[in-house]
Amino acid sequence: MRVGLIACFTLCGCLGLHAGQAPGLDFLAGTWTGTSTCVGDRPACKNETVVYRFVPLDGHPSQLRLLADKILDGKRVPMGALVFDVDERSRTLRSEFTVGQTHGVWSFAVTADSMTGTLVILPEESIGRDVKVHRVNESEVPPAPSPSDYEE
Numbered sequence: 360m361r362v363g364l365i366a367c368f369t370l371c372g373c374l375g376l377h378a379g380q381a382p383g384l385d386f387l388a389g390t391w392t393g394t395s396t397c398v399g400d401r402p403a404c405k406n407e408t409v410v411y412r413f414v415p416l417d418g419h420p421s422q423l424r425l426l427a428d429k430i431l432d433g434k435r436v437p438m439g440a441l442v443f444d445v446d447e448r449s450r451t452l453r454s455e456f457t458v459g460q461t462h463g464v465w466s467f468a469v470t471a472d473s474m475t476g477t478l479v480i481l482p483e484e485s486i487g488r489d490v491k492v493h494r495v496n497e498s499e500v501p502p503a504p505s506p507s508d509y510e511e
Contacts, residue, residue, distance in 0.1 A: 390412055394490070395408075425454070427439055441454045462480070463479060463481055473494075477489055
């Protein structure tokens with residue numbers, strides 16, 4: 360996974376529900392874009408415009424794979440992919456990861472067509488990023504990279 364995903368935070372060509380996906384996860388289907396803002400004293404951190412897409416994981420009805428991009432020079436640049444556990448009832452997502460010496464948790468909450476989230480750095484439990492995204496049509500953002508361009 361690329362370090363860019365840690366610093367901040369879309370999949371198969373269509374973003375609707377796929378065969379085998381639990382119908383309750385449709386509240387996440389589609390393309391989301393917005394901002395990922397640095398929090399605290401992190402000199403290497405850069406505020407970014409992001410695009411997120413979620414796809415189902417075959418055989419895992421309560422999980423989704425996030426493909427995350429940032430926008431640079433008007434193009435989507437892949438940052439990486441993470442698997443999220445989804446709590447359909449509370450409309451929340453969570454993914455814990457370790458990359459190099461960085462251990463953290465991405466958490467998101469969905470309300471209608473808006474999603475907010477944070478990156479919490481462990482073990483100190485400090486907030487590293489604040490994310491605010493909203494649902495858009497895929498045609499409203501630059502073209503998506505190939506799914507094979509993402510590292511997990």
